[in-house]
Amino acid sequence: VKTETITAFAKRFNLSRSTLLYYDRIGLLKPGGKSDTGYRLYNEADAERMQRIDTFRKAGLSLKAIKEIMATNADDSVEVALEHRLACLNEEMADLKAQQHLVVQLLQRRGRNPRQHGVDVFQWVKMLEEAGMDEQARRRWHMSFERDAPEAHDQFLKSLGLSDTEVAEIRGLSSGDWAGDEPE
Amino acid sequence: VKTETITAFAKRFNLSRSTLLYYDRIGLLKPGGKSDTGYRLYNEADAERMQRIDTFRKAGLSLKAIKEIMATNADDSVEVALEHRLACLNEEMADLKAQQHLVVQLLQRRGRNPRQHGVDVFQWVKMLEEAGMDEQARRRWHMSFERDAPEAHDQFLKSLGLSDTEVAEIRGLSSGDWAGDEPE
DNA sequence: GTCACCTTGACGTTGCGTAATTGTGA
């Protein structure tokens, strides 16, 4: 049987070692076995259990609640469907959280550069890229910004010093590249 | 000037008294004034500050981070636009969280009724209603369930004992009322 | 023997909730 030590297992699920130690302590996820020297060894069954735990965690359930669910559950098709649905919701939430994170980053940077009152488009794009946003992500950002809060979007773009026509383009009232690529 | 005591103020923002006490202690939101007997008195300026705090909190920021942002921020139009955007994102998140909550409730109830293996539509609808879901909400639920995970949706509905035609109707491949109202 | 890994504690952190004890005001 294939087994992993705690740190390797943690990395697979993007968790920290101490998190797994904690889960072991509270009895949420005990490793399948231990080496003769006391090292925790996690197997594939543990991985599956961990996967489900992860889903529930992302849904905001407490560890205690998760423990209870996992204890009483014989997984028939209803559970499977619901858990699938839950996983989808979690993905959508992750998307939104990423956007939130971005907005917050922008606000924080503004706070830390109080003297820089007039920022231009290029600086903003640079900041967005540093924050891990590529062009496609920027397009999506503008689309949902426009959908949710068109006038705030307009105000925001104008505050960057863009002309009315440029603003209109970005807001989707026209088409074509913007953001400094092929300014033609 | 209009002022409120702590509990009244807390209710307006759906917070607990102790939360406000805590915010005062850490210097995040000090009341505008105090009565001669030491009662905290909150005014409209406090309310506006609280509103912003709430927005940032819903975005998942730590109280410390919020404090820093609010300290350095002179609010020009960029901040206003970004904060507006943030508020929108928070609303969307709240929607998704409500859905998550629902799914979780359903899973938990299943866990607590392990003997009830075959549940029918009526029981489900009853459970959904107990969870605070009206018919309109149920429609929305099915629409997004179908959009995100059509085959899980199908599986789920069939597991409730619905016929293929009924399933098709609910999934939007047809139209009309379902869920037991006016069964013809 | 070195070094990166593992072990079990114990204590620190955040954002409050709760309980105890006491003062205020209609």
Add this chain to the structure above:
DNA sequence: CTCACAATTACGCAACGTCAAGGTGA
């Protein structure tokens, strides 16, 4: 006088992070 409010102080909680003091193995 009573009763719902206010105050402060203090301890408790989840879900970890972190640090200490030591074993393990390539």
